[in-house]
Amino acid sequence: MMLGEIDMTGAPLRLSQSPGQLIRIAQQVHTRLWAEHVGGELTAPQYAALVALAVEPGADQRRVGAPASLDKATMAEMVGRLVRRGLVLRRRDPADGRRKLLTLSPLGNQLLQSVSPNVATVQQRLLEPLDEAQRCGLMASLARLARMEPLALETMQEARPILDAPRVVGYLIRVAQQVHTRLWTELVPGDLTAPQFAVLDALAEEPGIDQRTVGERASLDKATMAELISRLVRRGLVLRRRDPADGRRNLLALSPGGVDLLAQVRSGVEEVQRQLLDPLDEAERDQVVALLSVTARLAEV
Secondary structure, three states: OOHHHOOOOOOOOOHHHOHHHHHHHHHHHHHHHHHHHOOOOOOHHHHHHHHHHHHOOOOEHHHHHOOOOOOHHHHHHHHHHHHHOOOEEEEEEOOEEEEEEEEEOHHHHHHHHHHHHHHHHHHHHHHOOOOHHHHHHHHHHHHHHOOOOHHHHHHHHHOOOOOOHHHOHHHHHHHHHHHHHHHHHHHOOOOOOHHHHHHHHHHHHOOOOEHHHHHHHHOOOHHHHHHHHHHHHHOOOEEEEEEOOEEEEEEEEEOHHHHHHHHHHHHHHHHHHHHHOOOOOHHHHHHHHHHHHHHHHHHHO
8 A cells, every 4th residue: 555545544634633642552552562572571761771871881871861762850760770670780970979870781781682672573563564665754754753862863873783773663652752742731721631632532523422432532441541531520521421222331422611621722732733743844744644543553453
């Protein structure tokens, strides 16, 4: 199937299926594939930190955290865990006692080498539905959406002996999602998260549908959906009732307050999508939405 022929389900692209939503779904797919192929030995951010240390032994926490796209507090907590597991060695910089220098331990290097083929499999599975030209286009667009820092790009290039790191699509999806989350926090009023908006948007399109179907529309698992709906009901944004034809099903609809809030936040949500795609030209924007749609469909497998 050629790029221009990618079926977008035949329906107009709603904001709940916006680039930000598609990135979130693609991240869910990556998380599932990571659990299947890598397991619990290392999280994706931990793996990124180990790769950075393999490229630059003796780097400080800040320099390792930059290519791993981790803030200072998260990096400190993660390094503490890696040190306790014996995967990373940490020492004070003799030239500056405030800095902590990190190196891979022999055990950390061994684990990095053992899991890298499985990490490569995760990336291959994510890109499986796309041909080579589409893969290159998606990677280039994601790197720009992620606002990659020069240091991070440099580290990814240098990591090629360990893994073809410039093609680590899961990493780019995670960083692009962080950009989306930051923009959402800045621009969307009403204390509404992106998944909550996706639910309200789905109910605006199909009022009175059951909770399971809304979860499918918003790409939320059963447990997450149940908790999210309970919160929206308590906030008076969603009305919930038992299906008179099947007492096991909950039917949902927007409350008047939910309708009002949805109208209030739409311009902010649109601005998030605009700023998220701002680094791309019009043709690249259409392309990345189409390619992310294909990748996100792995969530249905």
